Amino acid sequence: MPLQAIMVTSLSKIIGLFCLLLVLLPSGVLGFYDVVEVATGKAMSQTVLSMQRQDSGMADLALISVAKDGSRKIELYVAADNYQAPKIERPLAEDVIFVDSGRYGNTDALLLFSARQARIININTGVESPVIEFSSIYNSPLYDSVPQINVFKDLNNDGLDDFLIPTFDGYLVSVQLSSGEFSDPQLIPARPLMDMSYNNHPWYQAANLFLVDMNLDGKADICFWKEGDFIVYPQLDDGGFDTSPVTVRSQVSFDLDGIDGISVRMQDEDQSDRLTTVLHELRDLDGDGITDILTQAIRSKGVFNKKTTVAFHKGFAADNGFVRFDPTASSVIQSKGFQYEMRSRDLNNNGEVDILISSVEIGVTKIIGALLTNSVKIDLGFYEMKQGTYPKTADHVREITAKFSLSTGEFWYPFVRVVDANGDGLDDLLVQRGDDQVLVFVGDADKLFNKTPIKISAPMPKDPDFVSISRLNGDEIEDVVLKIPPDISDSNGSHRIILLLSNHGGALRPN
DSSP, X not given: OOHHHHHHHHHHHHHHHHHHHHHHSOTTTTXXXXXXXXXXXXXXXXXXXXXXXXXXXXXXXXXXXXXXXXOEEEXXXXXXXXXXXXXXXXXXXTTOOEEEEEEETTEEEXXXXXXXXXXXXXXXXXXXXXXXXXXXXXXXXXXXXXXXXXXXXXXXXXXXXXXXXXXXXXXXXXXXXXXXXXXXXXXXXXXXXEEEOTTSOEEEEOOOOEEEOSSSSSSOEEEEEETTEEEEEOBOTTSOBOSSOEEEEOOSOOSBSSTTHHHHHSTTSOOSSEEEEEXXXXXXXXXXXXXXXXXXXXXXXXXXXXXXEEEEEOEEEOTTSSEXXXXXXXXXXXXXXEEEEEEEEOTTSSSSOEEEEEEEOOOHHHHHHHHHHTXXXXXXEEEOOBTTBOOSSOSEEEEEEEEEOTTTOOEEOOOEEEEOSSSSSSOEEEEEETTTEEEEEOEETTTEEOSSOEEEEOOOOSOGGGEEEEOOBSSSSOEEEEEEOXXXXXXXXOEEEEEEEEOSSOSOOOO
């Protein structure tokens, strides 16, 4: 055979073998993310919001900064420039307490909130247009930051964001109309929780609000828990809410309507032998269209002896047209130690909601080990619902390490996120490792996640609160936004934003 023919035959075999390997490799192995780094300058604090202002579906970034001299500004980093430099810079008014972004008409908008007013700002022109008047529990700007608070959200599933603002009397609700205007604000009574701080300053927390279907009509209602009852404000056909509430008995016994209430309402009580049960979630968990209950019970028999129990109570249709909850749990998950964080999400896209629980075992030996190593081991347990039932033990467990510094007081907790990073309809697990890498465990329909991770090298934050998920580059796949401030010891350091952009059909590439 001529040499040229031999070379062509060998090349064909190599190409065929390479294509076979592509089929055998897990989806997304050849590239999950493009890494884009954005230098955003010096500041006391920076808040990052994404906004889809283009028909392409690509999103720009609005950066709200507070400088050391107290000056404040808005900068716009646009997708078309690969976010490399601010295209627009404008001063931020001194009365702005917090910001938010959301869908206004056919585009995303940036909203500025003062003590008594919400305004939409046109970043291109700087013109601010008032859209709603109110009086909320947020009544004074912070000196060092302008946070984002999610009060502009879609309440009635019409694709337009509405206002849901906590006040001292309850929640103020104003629904966005198709005309671009907002309905007259209506008050949903629910007084906030009030406490006194260590220096006798008042501290307020809005009442826990649940947005769930309680009357089985397919629309989300506004719901509160109060002393064993659910107070329900049904959603009307026009997208607003009935101001005459309906009382629904819980049938499921618990002490508090959220885990946050434990530290506030029980801080002065004896914890040496106590069982506290909280309502963790109201949600359709088993995919049958009816709201269910998830509770979390903490049994404390001293500082080093804690046990946590998670219980799933199924919802049924009652004769009165509202949901009825089974007082007997259909699934129970128990573990030693303290389960300090619990999230729920349909990981495998089968219509049933799965649970992720972060837990820490507490004991004298564990504490001594933590002090010696400056680190704490945390177990991430994934519980997959199958046919309406949760397993007693986790289907998938991963261990992560949180570190701390006794000299500076810094606590470093690696971020963990569950996102569909490659667009295959299955969730993937992202786990931070160190300060320069994230591990991607690809979703698997049979075993939840692959055991062998894909390693992505990129600068990482020291606080999981600096991580957000957004769709940035127009491919409808979830991207990751990492906000990285300078170290505490670096008083003159600059801030950075790291973008992990899905390259599965994405439009951007790093420089």
